[in-house]
Amino acid sequence: MTESATSARQLPRGRHGLPREQVVASQRERILIAMADAMVENGYVGTSVAAILKRAGVSRETFYEQFRSKEACFEAAYERAVQNLLGRIADASSDAARHAEGSELDSMARMDRIFQAYLQHLVDDPASARLFLVEVYAVGSAAISRRAQLQELFVGLIADVLGAKSDEQRFACQTLAAAISAMVTGRIAADDLEGLLALRAPLLNLVRRGGELYGDALTDPA
Structure with missing residues (x-):
């Protein structure tokens, strides 16, 4: 914690x-x-x-x-929270990539580590998670725009791991990221930390069943 x-x-x-x-x-x-x-x-x-x-x-x-104001303090706290989260996800992704060789199994293993790192980070620091997932909407349009930028970074990571090349695959990754964002935001707002961790398995299963919908890395070679 x-x-x-x-x-x-x-x-x-x-x-x-x-x-x-x-x-x-x-x-x-x-x-x-x-x-x-x-x-x-x-x-x-x-x-x-x-x-x-x-x-x-x-x-x-x-x-x-x-800080010139409370809002400026929030902006700095937001950036701190985001950088901590991105750092943890990047570490997990890099660690998984070192063991990856381009197969579907390897891509799923990387996604599993990313989901695990993301969800565990929210559980380990729920106050910061609430800051950038929930309270950001009360601050103003600039903060909400910054949140959208963060989500696009997450989309980019997912698209890279899953090998999304077409516009349709990229859109599917954006939809996945938006769904994850909505689900984790609701659980953070409800202080449901156990529910956060429980998302890992069904999310991974969703990606697995989606196959090439999300990217060429999940295409069945058969």
């Missing part, structure tokens, strides 16, 4: 002699974690800067030195 904002990289009290850059980075990390944690209880609209400050253990002056 994710660590709390007050315990994340907490600096020692008193004169610690740490470089200014390290102090600022620690404060920023705590603020971003605090933003996600606070929204679990009150949502974006109901989360005040004061609530973030209390969780992060920083002053109002420190907050505004780094």
